[in-house]
Amino acid sequence: MEAGTLTRPHVAPGAHAEPKPRSAILDWLLTTDHKKIGVMYIWLSFAFFTIGGVFALLMRTQLAGPGLHVLRPDIYNQLMSLHGTFMIFFWTIPVMAGIANYVVPIQIGARDMAFPRVNAFSFWLLIPAGLLMLSGLWLQGGAAAAGWTSYPPLTDRQFSPGPGVDLWILGLHLAGMASILGAINFVVTILNLRAPGMSMMKMPMMSWNVLITQSIILVATPVLAGALTMLLTDRMFGTGFFHPSAGGDPVLWQHLFWFYSHPAVYIMVLPGMGFVSQILPAFSSKKLFGYKGMVLATAGIGFIGFLVWGHHMFATGMDPTLRRFFSFASMVIAVPTGIKIWSWLATVWGGSIRFRTPMLYGLGFIALFTIGGITGVWLALVPFDVQVHDTYFVVAHLHYVLFGGSLMSIFAGIYYWFPKMSGRLYNEFWGKVQFWLVFIGMNLTFMPMHMAGMLGMPRRIYTYQPQFTIWNQIASVGAGILGLAMLIFMINMLYSLARGKRASADPWDHDEFNKTLEWTVTSPPPAENFHTLPVIR
Amino acid sequence: MTRFRRTHAIALALALLALLGGVGTAWAWLVNPVTPVAHEVRELFYKAVAVTMFFFVLAEGILLVAVLRFRAKPGVPPATFHENVRLELVWTAIPALAMVVLAGPAFSTLKYLETVPKSDLTIEIVGHQWFWEYRYPGQGIVFANEPLVIPANKIVAADVTSIDVVHSWFLPEFGVKMDANPGRVNHTWFQVERPGTYRGQCAELCGVLHGDMLITVQVVTPEEFARWVEQKKKGA
Secondary structure: OHHHHOOOOOOOOOOOOOOOOOOHHHHHHHOOOHHHHHHHHHHHHHHHHHHHHHHHHHHHHHOOOOOOOOOOHHHHHHHHHHHHHHHHHHHHHHHHHHHHHHHHHHHOOOOOOOOHHHHHHHHHHHHHHHHHHHHHHHOOOOEOOOOOOOOOOOOOOOOOOOOHHHHHHHHHHHHHHHHHHHHHHHHHHHHHOOOOOOOHHHOOHHHHHHHHHHHHHHHHHHHHHHHHHHHHHHHHOOOOOOOHHHOOOHHHHHHHHHHHHHHHHHHHHHHHHHHHHHHHHHHHOOOOOOHHHHHHHHHHHHHHHHHOHHHHOHHHOOOHHHHHHHHHHHHHOHHHHHHHHHHHHHHHOOOOEOOOHHHHHHHHHHHHHHHHHHHHHHHHOHHHHHHHOOEHHHHHHHHHHHHHHHHHHHHHHHHHHHHHHHOEOOOHHHHHHHHHHHHHHHHHHHHHHHHHHHOOOEOOOOOOOHHHHHHHHHHHHHHHHHHHHHHHHHHHHHHHHHHOOEOOOOOOOOOHHHOOHHHHOOOOOOOOOOOOOOOOO | OHHHHHHHHHHHHHHHHHHHHHHHHHHHOOOOOOOHHHHHHHHHHHHHHHHHHHHHHHHHHHHHHHHHHOEOOOOOOOOOOOOOHHHHHHHHHHHHHHHHHHHHHHHHHHHHHHOOOOOOEEEEEEEEOOEEEEEEOOOOEEEEOOOEEEEOOOOEEEEEEEOOOOEEEEEHHHOEEEEEOEOOOEEEEEOOOOOEEEEEEOOOOOOOOHHHOEEEEEEEOHHHHHHHHHHHHHHO
């Protein structure tokens, strides 16, 4: 309503005049509004999440017993590869970008992102990117089947002759481009478009986390793009970057890939840590503990994150000195991560905790991410890492980080900002039920994978030896519970979107000191967010 | 009543989680190590668990207590503290110190496993899609798709490589996992304490039948090994 009466005292940078109203569909297709783009990111990511989730459930069905024939081995490898790729590049990264796209400009008191058209372009790149990858499933030779890591020579033309790997490379190139453009946009926005008086050290913690995350993307993602191009020319034009017979080295790919992909873990975790850093104080009625320390720790993680990629390669026969360096750097990164965990605990300690769904997810995040952090320290120890490297132990570890960490924080964020974005309240009872199903299902699925891995079950196998049966059966039951939980989530959110109670500007009744700017405007906020730009004192 | 139930549900869930993790971890790790390296790795693992469990229990414990104690109640205002530089320095320094402490045994175990001692027998392991080829250059024996045969208590040095894609030779009870990279040769070693049949499998995704690329090692007495070598030579 208010959008219609908005007068335009200051024209925001990049904003443009809208002469006459467009049809609703055209409005979404042509929009450069950060809020609409943010919402579209979230919808699209959930669509890809559903695809990646169905693939996971199919894999868990195949692995429900040893020697089953639910999926052919080649199909299993394709689904496994696409599951990883989709969950990382088309769910975790874009859904976090979507939430940040929606919230950060409002939170820092801006009318939009610095480059609204670039913002729209980034989003629209993701659709062809995802479809390109997926399309391999319907083509002769199938989709890419070499894992999300796509190590050559397995991904060379000789061993993967079909178009799957090419489609994977091109899709990832587009997604990477979207990421890089988005990163430039976020960094410029946060550095330049803060409201008058909002100095860097007055920024909400989440905006800090997004700024650091996007800076990591800016440094790391172009390296992935370069490596992908090398792989593509090896396949298409007969270069030999990764061919031993042409003087190349497959291990070079691993270095380049992990130079991007380890920082990518922080790209997938830091924004979520930002969400949680807003949510825990809000529902504890306390200020975030140790704001400065948190900022420093986040920056520290961002920096050290670039020095640890070699810990993915301890079994490659790496130089002994390098192994020690990467090992110690990987242990060191536990320190800033620890600072964050202690600070969240100190935030909650002594508070008046309201157990609403976002808070449950925030607390669940701490409980589970800590487990991933601990197993991460073990994995930094080379001899132990070599023992469990490429086994289900690593699958368990990475899911405690990316499911227990990233996904829990994403759901915390979605529940927290849903009323703001939709203007409606979700059903709290079903929200809590869904949380408990996720929490229990998650542990049932991934905890037993530690055991299977320590017993020696390698990852990425389409069937397994009988001694691993019990752990896999528990995991498959857990996966079923997770599937049910996600179904409940979707029904709750879709129903609430249509029928939920109307949300006020601040449905969570924030204390004054926790009330970031998005809670001072209506739900959903008006076009361009603020009638007059707020001034922060 | 609801409060009682809810808090206990949380407590129960977390306790169950810890129990499952603790019991499972201890049990699962009882893959009997049969080489000096595997014993060392298990010792290191126990040390890592000991050091990190302190922080794990502390963090999850604080979380659990906070959840149980600090539910919002009417008339009880929340605390207002939000920084304490001394406390922050402590929780930076202590974990950092723990990491340094842990690095000691980690690096000495690493040194031990990566120094290949003077060997009694040298073998070559070559990965293929999807089987293993074994060569005994000293004995002039080459075969594929059959169990590897080695003598017990002898130091076996292995050179690992691949003919096509990256594979990884993984035998859990030996504490050995070595990538087989085309164009490179990696070195590892093992000294198996007891005769027996040991199983592992390829640990690096190597294509469609990666899951079927199994490894069997038959460890026999030195006398049996000598006899086996003679037979193999005659048969070839």
